[in-house]
Amino acid sequence: FSSLEQEQKVLTMSVLKLEDSEIKRLQAESAEWCRYNGLVMREGQVASLTLTPGSVPKSCVKLAQDLAPAFNKLIHKICGDIEFLLKVHENVPDDFTQRLAKIVKIIDEEGGDPQKAQLGIFRSDYMLHESSSNDEPKIQQVEINTISASFASLSFFTHNLHRYLIERKWIPGISVDQLVAHQSLDRVCSGLYEAYTLYGNKDAVIVMVVDPNENNTSDQKHIEYYLWNKYKVPMVRKSLTDIGERASLNPTTKACTIDGSEVAIFYLRAGYTPSDHPTELQWEARLLMERSLAIVCPNIRYHLCGTKKMQQVWAIPGILEKYLTPEECKLLRESFVGLYSLDPKDNPQEIISKVLAHPADYVMKPQREGGGNLLYKENMVEALTTMDDEEKSAYIIMDRILPPAETTYFFTKGVVNVLPGVSELGAYSVMLADNEKDYVNECAGLLLRTKAEGVEDGGVCSGVAFLNSIYTL
Numbered sequence: 001f002s003s004l005e006q007e008q009k010v011l012t013m014s015v016l017k018l019e020d021s022e023i024k025r026l027q028a029e030s031a032e033w034c035r036y037n038g039l040v041m042r043e044g045q046v047a048s049l050t051l052t053p054g055s056v057p058k059s060c061v062k063l064a065q066d067l068a069p070a071f072n073k074l075i076h077k078i079c080g081d082i083e084f085l086l087k088v089h090e091n092v093p094d095d096f097t098q099r100l101a102k103i104v105k106i107i108d109e110e111g112g113d114p115q116k117a118q119l120g121i122f123r124s125d126y127m128l129h130e131s132s133s134n135d136e137p138k139i140q141q142v143e144i145n146t147i148s149a150s151f152a153s154l155s156f157f158t159h160n161l162h163r164y165l166i167e168r169k170w171i172p173g174i175s176v177d178q179l180v181a182h183q184s185l186d187r188v189c190s191g192l193y194e195a196y197t198l199y200g201n202k203d204a205v206i207v208m209v210v211d212p213n214e215n216n217t218s219d220q221k222h223i224e225y226y227l228w229n230k231y232k233v234p235m236v237r238k239s240l241t242d243i244g245e246r247a248s249l250n251p252t253t254k255a256c257t258i259d260g261s262e263v264a265i266f267y268l269r270a271g272y273t274p275s276d277h278p279t280e281l282q283w284e285a286r287l288l289m290e291r292s293l294a295i296v297c298p299n300i301r302y303h304l305c306g307t308k309k310m311q312q313v314w315a316i317p318g319i320l321e322k323y324l325t326p327e328e329c330k331l332l333r334e335s336f337v338g339l340y341s342l343d344p345k346d347n348p349q350e351i352i353s354k355v356l357a358h359p360a361d362y363v364m365k366p367q368r369e370g371g372g373n374l375l376y377k378e379n380m381v382e383a384l385t386t387m388d389d390e391e392k393s394a395y396i397i398m399d400r401i402l403p404p405a406e407t408t409y410f411f412t413k414g415v416v417n418v419l420p421g422v423s424e425l426g427a428y429s430v431m432l433a434d435n436e437k438d439y440v441n442e443c444a445g446l447l448l449r450t451k452a453e454g455v456e457d458g459g460v461c462s463g464v465a466f467l468n469s470i471y472t473l
Contacts, residue, residue: 016052016173016407023409025170026051027416030161038222039157042215047154049467051409051416052171053162053179054423054448056128058472060139061180061425061446064126067335068429068443070328071124071144074314076433077323079118079301082108084322088313089304091343093390094367096274099283100304107290107300114254117439119195119265119297120431121188122306123149123447126335127401127424139425140337140401143365146306147272147298151467152184152428153222155447159469178471184428184445185226191430192223193231194440195295196264198432204264206235207294209243211270220269236261240271244285249292256292263294272303307367312339312396338399342392351397352384364395405453410466420453423468446470 018026033039034046041047078085082104089101107113126139159182165171166179196206206227208220224235238258243266247258256263266289270276277283289296304310314320315336320329340351355362364375364383375383375395384392408421426447432440448468455464 016171016409018052018172018409022170022172023051023416023418026165026409027411027414029165029168029170030411031414033161033164034157037157037160038218039154039161040218042217045413046411047158047218047467048410048412048465049158049161050421050450051165051411053174053469053471054408054421054450055406055473056180056423056425056448056470057137060126060128060137061470061472063139063334064124064425064427064446065443067124067331068122068427069441070324070332072120072122072429072431072441073328073438074320074323074332075120075122075144075146075302075305076118076431076438078310078314079299079305080435081323082301085301085304085310088310089307091345092307092309092367092394094394096277097304097307097309097367099277100300103283103287103290103300104304106287110291113290113296113299114293115295115299116200116293117195117198117295117432117434118299118302119191119295120146120302120429121149121152121191121267121297121444122146122429122431123426124429125424125426127403127422129337129401130404137404139335141311141335142401142424143308143311144306147303148269149426149428150216150269151219151426151447151449152188152445153219153226154216154467155469156182156185156445157222158467162469174471180446180470180472182445182469184447185222187430187442187444188428189223189226189230191432191440191444192227192265192267192297193233195297195432196231196233198439199264199293199295201262201264204262206233206265206267207238207243207258207263208235209266209268209270210237210239211276212239212241214270235267240276240282240285243288244281247285247288249288254291254293256288256294263292266292266294266296268297268303308365308396309341309367312341315339337401340397342395342397344389344393348392348397355384355397356381361400363398363400365398366395408450408452408466410450410452412466417452421450421466422453423448423450424465425470 124144125142128137129140130137227233342348364380403422405420410417428444430444448470449465450468451465
């Protein structure tokens with residue numbers, strides 16, 4: 001399709017070379033370590049991971065960390081501008097997005113939410129990009145997740161696994177000093193604790209809103225246990241159906257109770273797809289949470305701010321300047337990749353023509369969260385030539401990022417595959433703020449996920465990406 005794919009092959013690099021005997025030892029030791037330390041999925045199966053850490057330049061690590069507070073501020077400021085937030089999404093022909101916007105309107109018409117502060121646990125995902133082997137690598141933003149940013153726990157344990165293997169001298173060529181310190185589990189729990197303290201009732205609980213059929217329960221349960229072990233804060237698991245059926249609001253104070261406990265925080269690890277809302281009951285639960293005194297993480301405005309449409313809009317010249325300082329605008333733009341609207345009112349024919357001429361240079365992205373929703377190459381061409389204008393406007397076009405690859409030891413279901421791998425770098429962040437002040441605004445650690453070169457879409461839970469840790473070159 002394009003010269004980009006052939007150029008990517010030139011950039012493929014092999015940092016670590018392991019003998020068969022070394023691979024077998026890592027395979028056996030990693031499996032045992034994971035089982036005894038909880039690096040597993042729902043049925044106790046070892047999580048898909050790499051046997052050795054992935055390399056990321058120090059400059060890229062630092063930039064990802066520096067970007068996090070600025071993105072936090074941008075999201076918080078935009079969500080305070082409800083007129084702009086709703087205008088951005090008014091023509092998005094996606095029923096799910098419009099239901100979110102409808103709740104924003106209802107709460108605004110009722111005088112705004114009664115919560116003391118807004119809590120966001122976000123993750124901005126980047127890929128390294130090198131247009132040629134002579135260029136310094138840089139990170140470019142793939143997306144920002146404002147709801148259910150997962151793997152803060154399991155990535156922490158992946159880091160600890162790799163640290164253990166290096167300390168035992170079973171991974172040659174990498175020192176412990178090269179590993180990037182991992183703090184996401186601690187900082188995410190710290191953010192939850194700060195919001196819990198701000199709520200002000202030590203007898204209240206944090207409700208983690210979950211999918212009853214969740215496969216990633218281990219990642220979630222580690223947060224529950226860490227909160228209790230460090231802070232003695234109780235967390236309980238409830239589905240949107242549970243909340244819709246059994247939660248209630250005090251008509252005077254707006255305090256929310258469920259199963260006899262007052263709720264300080266609703267921490268959503270579900271609710272980001274239409275399948276999480278099969279009936280009106282689940283939407284009623286979302287509205288009830290927004291009307292309650294409980295701090296909702298994320299509230300409906302933060303959730304809506306995570307759409308691909310918003311990502312495309314804030315890349316438009318002049319938008320960032322409405323909310324950030326010149327220095328912050330310059331910093332964020334270092335991570336931006338080309339983003340293009342398919343809304344008919346934005347005259348998208350020029351970008352559509354470019355995509356049809358060079359489809360391997362672009363990707364087509366819907367509003368929907370989660371892996372497996374992107375369109376590439378032939379599928380993208382078919383969509384652009386068969387969809388009507390309204391259907392196309394539910395998507396945006398993004399320049400294809402060209403990541404370098406390195407030899408990777410993929411470990412899943414007891415099997416090791418040695419293949420070129422490309423990685424996605426995620427930066428967690430915590431934002432706790434009200435209209436007057438920021439209580440917390442910080443980067444909350446980094447995540448690395450790696451997939452085989454040439455695999456185009458999908459995450460860890462869909463069996464495509466593998467948990468990894470970071471060492472710097």
